[in-house]
Amino acid sequence: MSLLVAIEGADGAGKATAASNLRDALQQQGLSATVISFPRYQETVGGVALGEFLSGRMPVPVTPQAAAILYAMDRFESVGYVQKAALDHDVVIFDRYIASNMAYQASKVSPEEAPQLMDWILTLETRTFGVLPPDLSIYLDTPLDVARELMLRKSARSYTERQYDEHEADLRLQENVRTNYARLAACDLIGTWRVVRTARDGTLRPPLEIASEILHHVSGAMRTEDFERRARIASRA
Numbered sequence: 001m002s003l004l005v006a007i008e009g010a011d012g013a014g015k016a017t018a019a020s021n022l023r024d025a026l027q028q029q030g031l032s033a034t035v036i037s038f039p040r041y042q043e044t045v046g047g048v049a050l051g052e053f054l055s056g057r058m059p060v061p062v063t064p065q066a067a068a069i070l071y072a073m074d075r076f077e078s079v080g081y082v083q084k085a086a087l088d089h090d091v092v093i094f095d096r097y098i099a100s101n102m103a104y105q106a107s108k109v110s111p112e113e114a115p116q117l118m119d120w121i122l123t124l125e126t127r128t129f130g131v132l133p134p135d136l137s138i139y140l141d142t143p144l145d146v147a148r149e150l151m152l153r154k155s156a157r158s159y160t161e162r163q164y165d166e167h168e169a170d171l172r173l174q175e176n177v178r179t180n181y182a183r184l185a186a187c188d189l190i191g192t193w194r195v196v197r198t199a200r201d202g203t204l205r206p207p208l209e210i211a212s213e214i215l216h217h218v219s220g221a222m223r224t225e226d227f228e229r230r231a232r233i234a235s236r237a
Contacts (some may be wrong), residue, residue, distance in 0.1 A: 003084065003222055006099060037096065074096075104173075143202065
């Protein structure tokens, strides 16, 4: 029975690095772990469409609801892929997952509309499309100025040659995304959340130090009574 861990955060939060370091730390403990990054830009129809959207090449306007469907479709097309990973590994780590769709699309509407849109996205992904919810979500709380510096260090992306994609370039959206993530984490929506602050005194903490804190939370989740019960049931199936 695999533990599903979502690494969440706004652009430039350090999600890919944290996910990779967490996988390595788990493997060093003798556990099998893998990372799945969303969107899957070159593997799904939804992912390809999202690449066009984020690169600014989409020839028509994309509403928050339409964008939400594309992100959810990318995961819908990946349901079997995720299920196989969950069967093959002790821990599956997501670099962005369901909450990312909720936080980003809700940042594009008014504060009054945001809760309803997030509820609609959650229902679309987990009920309509059957996407497995995470057991644990880790929110990387990264100040915007630190995040912008990390964005500049990103290597070339498969979907765009631009330094910042459509979401990354919108500073107001980035601030709103951080607000939405903080709210999601505060109310434990979609399961258990833990907040990891990635900067200290305006300076990014060492990546392995961040990974160690995340590993502590993951180890705690694997010891919970509910997860152990599910693992016993799975072993008898």
